[in-house]
Amino acid sequence: MAVNPPKTKVLFSANQRLQKLKEAFIGKYEESPLFYACAPGRVNLIGEHIDYCGYAVLPMAIEQNILAAVSVNNSQTIQLANTNPKYKDFSVSASELTIDRENPQWHYYFLCGVKGVQDQLSLSSLPGIRCLVDGTIPASSGLSSSSALVCCAGLVTMESNQKAISKILLAETCAKCERYIGTEGGGMDQSISFLAEEGTAKLIEFNPLRATDVKLPDGAVFVIANSCVEMNKAASSHFNIRVVECRIATKILAKTRGLEWSGLQKLGVLQIELGLSLDKMLDVVEKVFHPEPYSREEICKLLEITTEQLCNNILSANTQHGGQRVM
Known part of the structure; x- marks a missing residue:
């Protein structure tokens, strides 16, 4: 596995998408791009909605991706545009990055990646950039288009x-980035976007983050079907409700077992603290919780x-004002 995100040499003349994006960039900004960045979407094979509990997942990257053409300047202004006219142009001072959680537009996901990497690298200031984004991942389809955009922006x-x-x-870093827009995911999407390799799925484990190749059966074919139902995870509380429910369950279980529960957030971490096997952990869950x-x-x-x-201490911002039933 390469240590740093790879810089890949591409035969430009053979890549129609890159050529088209370059032409669109020149038409938009009247200059050529300095570099390109790309982050793939993903599909998960095993382990739905358990990464934010600290448990391992088995995703693989897909060919559909987010591709960006970029130039750099001294304006300290971030200019964003999208090849899809559905997504409007956006411009903001690099010194005044704000992300509106109540209005999760496409450019705010990009700014999540910018802000997260800026904080991670302790960058006191950012150069100006011009960026044209082209995406082939169906939006809000469960294939991590938003996370791929965040990862691409991080690159x-x-x-x-x-x-x-x-x-x-x-x-x-990019897993934490989506907190800026209010999504409390577990890190699977961003991890496979960066750690994927051609021809293999990856067992993604956390605490610490690591990825192991998982050879797929010879001749295996995976059909990824688009249901055409869209769900913007930052635009509703549905995703975060699941995260919060698991967080509350962790704290209740920890309290019943006599542990200091206030700092525990994930069931996987609690299982390690208790020193239990997965089967024993399931037994504890069955005994402590009622189905209603x-x-x-x-x-x-x-x-x-x-x-x-x-x-204030447990619920997320967009789950604080829901109904009385939480779990």
């Missing part, structure tokens, strides 16, 4: 500042906290 920011960090650190939904009042009683403490 763009790293390269435009002439910095280099490991793919592992870049994946961990839990109200906020019941959760607060179990944890011996106030509703205000539940909202």
